[in-house]
Amino acid sequence: MSLKENISFLEEDLILRLQQQDEAALTILYDKYSAALYGVILRIVKKEEVAEDVMQECFIKIWYSFHQYNKERGKLFTWILNIARNTAIDKIRSKEFRVSSRETSIDESPVKHFSSSFQVIPDYIGIKEIVAKLNPDQKKIIDMMYFDGYTQSEVAEELAIPLGTVKTRARAAIKFLTKLLT
């Protein structure tokens, strides 16, 4: 029994059924991707109640705008990850999103790997290894843009470094991550 074949058959099937608005497909989508989405959302909004709200908004968006997903332009996961990230970043920008002083930062959250039978997450490289090996200055740049929603100019301003340095560090970080994660 070819595992790879089963995965692609199921993903094709899933996309088809989501396009046909087959509700049960949404459950499968949740099982497959909820951990990845929740982790990113939580890292962005930092509060669990807010993360839960964002998850709901996210799945509502996925469901009601699925007709906009175009297979040719990218993977399903890419599309829904973007929705999750954008929804979360909108949330932290919408109201005066104040992080109270006594709140514990979820910078290095206890990452649990959600091992679903469909998704293969490379669990030999965990976030701890990344933190240990990736240059902290470089990681900061990436995290500020990806998880905190800063633009490059805002990063430069916030860290009081030149724009060029932001670019260089981002490039170095990706190079390193690509080596580590591929």
Next chain:
Amino acid sequence: MSGVLELYAAGGLSADEKAEVEQVAREYSEVQAELDLIKNTFERYANLHAVTPPAHLKAKVLQAVAQQKAGATGTHLKLDQNIAPDPNGNGRVIPINQPERPAATPTFNWLVAAAVLLLILSNGFSYYFYQNWKKTERNLQVAQVAQQQYANNIEQVQQQLITNRKELALIRDANTQRVELKGLEKSPSSRVTVYWRRQSKDVYVNIETLPAAPVHKEYQLWAIVDGKTVDAGMIRGANIEGELYHMKNIENAEAFALTLEPVGGSKIPNLDEMYVMGKI
């Protein structure tokens, strides 16, 4: 261009800057290719932060989508609070309208007494409401657990549905040869169906009825042709009934059979352990 693609993938560019990158990527496929690679890295990086959401969230999310469909505006579960009917006067604040009196007058004393009595009553009712609320909360938890179980059941049903659909597609395909394997002496009630696609040579097996394999043993599928037996793969898994298995490709066959072999299979079938067989 150095660094810009990384900024794009990280979400660090303004809307105008993003449009510029997209424009260039459209024109130059190498740029698009590199951008895709970088995006891929980010996805893996994002995946590292995966956190299993709390168990109750699944039902909450699915309900939110369903509620949206029904036109409800709220995205939150509404708590059905079982509040007891309000007896008169609970919580009503008695305004002390009289001008300030220097000493305790009978009216004042009466008001104080009434206020104290009200306070005691109010506490009593608060406690009552609190108990009720606690009970309702427990009921809600029970309901949520039940909902989670229903969701799990639905998922199992969905899995079976996918399997059934696959099998149906096979049955409907005119190019598929269907072979019924009937139970032999060893297990007369067993039933297994083999679907053999003549063109692609793919073989699928559906286990309708077959006794579970004992520990240390597995079922092995054989294709029989020209008096020779050809290994077609193993049937693995704890729950074999109702499953559709994709086996090895078979060029030619006159018949198919299942035998019980040690885990990992054998080169030659153990004919004493043949459970089902069927000819084309």
